[in-house]
Amino acid sequence: MAKFTTYFLMENEDVIEYVKEKVSFFHENSDLTSKEIGDGNLNYVYHIVDRTTGKSVIVKQAGDTARISEDIKLSTNRIKIESNVLKLHGELAPGHAPEVYLYDDIMNCCIMEDLSDHTILRDALLEFETFPKLAEHISTFMVQTLLPTTDVIMEHKEKKSKVQEYINPELCEISEDLVYTEPFNDYNNRNELFAANKAWIEKEIYEDKQLHLEAAKLKFEFMNNAQALIHGDLHTGSLFVTQESTKVIDPEFAFYGPIGYDVGNVIANMIFALVHGDAHKKQSFVAWAEQTISDIVDLFNTKFNRYWDTHVTDRMAKEEGFKAWYLDNVLSDTAGVAGLEMTRRVVGLAKVKDITSIEDEAKRVRAERICLSIAKQFIKNRHTFKTGNDFLAVVKQAMKNN
Ligand code: ADP
Numbered sequence: 001m002a003k004f005t006t007y008f009l010m011e012n013e014d015v016i017e018y019v020k021e022k023v024s025f026f027h028e029n030s031d032l033t034s035k036e037i038g039d040g041n042l043n044y045v046y047h048i049v050d051r052t053t054g055k056s057v058i059v060k061q062a063g064d065t066a067r068i069s070e071d072i073k074l075s076t077n078r079i080k081i082e083s084n085v086l087k088l089h090g091e092l093a094p095g096h097a098p099e100v101y102l103y104d105d106i107m108n109c110c111i112m113e114d115l116s117d118h119t120i121l122r123d124a125l126l127e128f129e130t131f132p133k134l135a136e137h138i139s140t141f142m143v144q145t146l147l148p149t150t151d152v153i154m155e156h157k158e159k160k161s162k163v164q165e166y167i168n169p170e171l172c173e174i175s176e177d178l179v180y181t182e183p184f185n186d187y188n189n190r191n192e193l194f195a196a197n198k199a200w201i202e203k204e205i206y207e208d209k210q211l212h213l214e215a216a217k218l219k220f221e222f223m224n225n226a227q228a229l230i231h232g233d234l235h236t237g238s239l240f241v242t243q244e245s246t247k248v249i250d251p252e253f254a255f256y257g258p259i260g261y262d263v264g265n266v267i268a269n270m271i272f273a274l275v276h277g278d279a280h281k282k283q284s285f286v287a288w289a290e291q292t293i294s295d296i297v298d299l300f301n302t303k304f305n306r307y308w309d310t311h312v313t314d315r316m317a318k319e320e321g322f323k324a325w326y327l328d329n330v331l332s333d334t335a336g337v338a339g340l341e342m343t344r345r346v347v348g349l350a351k352v353k354d355i356t357s358i359e360d361e362a363k364r365v366r367a368e369r370i371c372l373s374i375a376k377q378f379i380k381n382r383h384t385f386k387t388g389n390d391f392l393a394v395v396k397q398a399m400k401n402n
């Protein structure tokens with residue numbers, strides 16, 4: 001069969017033929033259905049089910065242009081990065097990544113475990129569902145996937161070859177623009193300000209020169225601190241959950257960057273969920289979200305310390321006080337990035353449903369102002385955040401003041 005020897009963008013019928021040829025658990029005569037379920041801007045995600053046995057898989061294929069516009073050309077190398085990182089995550093944090101059955105560098109796709117028995121965390125949070133094990137799971141995932149890929153633990157020549165392997169210039173450029181630049185100056189003319197909040201945002205964000213300076217420092221930290229192999233897009237839309245399980249998907253933005261980028265994204269997106277719950281007066285959900293935000297930071301700290309103590313290899317990293325200094329930097333990056341994420345999701349073009357689904361105008365204005373006041377403090381005072389309580393105190397204060 002010569003059909004899959006040159007790259008083309010598959011349709012449902014092609015995907016059915018493809019999985020029959022490539023993986024052994026479907027019989028050649030199986031009665032398969034395929035449905036495209038992708039909701040992103042970049043890739044195609046197919047859900048394939050065997051009508052007789054109920055067995056299923058996911059095929060994710062990268063196009064060489066973005067789904068939203070043929071003018072946006074993107075290297076298909078991102079699906080290779082994603083497949084390799086998913087495999088690595090499965091080894092480093094067992095149970096927290098979908099299994100990858102096959103990566104195909106001709107068709108630029110991968111075949112992976114179907115997680116349809118899980119729900120996308122953001123969707124569940126929008127319904128005010130709570131997940132008692134989330135803080136435990138996500139803190140374990142972050143410590144176990146991030147720390148072992150740093151120079152603290154990994155042999156330094158191997159680490160440098162990983163930096164090279166995971167160089168991801170195009171997707172990094174997206175973050176450099178959308179997260180680190182446009183929210184402060186709209187230089188690409190595509191920010192979207194909620195009309196009723198426009199004047200307030202222009203004053204608080206566009207005119208705050210001190211904020212711009214701190215964002216600039218963080219931008220160069222993102223571009224120059226090849227600290228660990230980070231997920232790069234760890235928001236609540238990249239988490240699949242049940243009451244018992246947490247799985248992380250979609251690491252196509254992965255590269256060697258600051259650890260705080262991942263931790264900060266998780267914190268920011270949990271705050272969006274909290275603010276959404278607050279707008280709907282869901283007190284017990286808000287209480288759970290507060291506790292979870294605080295627990296994620298504290299559990300991350302505890303597990304980070306423990307993992308460091310049992311795994312550190314670098315001689316100088318064992319010097320007294322170095323671990324505390326290193327973790328302090330990770331936490332200030334975390335606060336800074338959480339602030340940037342909260343800014344760009346309110347001001348920039350890529351929004352989150354947690355905020356845009358708030359229909360009442362006054363409530364949306366309040367939700368946005370809460371987010372942006374938190375964001376400004378996270379960014380400007382980032383060196384003062386050490387514990388879960390430090391983060392939570394700012395969140396609670398902003399809810400009172402707005
Ligand atoms: P993109 O990179 O294009 O944003 P994602 O990896 O986020 O794509 O996947 C888009 C959607 O496809 C997810 O929100 C989810 O609904 C579905 N999906 C992705 N991976 C899986 C999986 N392993 N099992 C089930 N559904 C999946």
Ligand code: MG
Nearest residue numbers: 040042250252
């Ligand atoms: Mg994606």
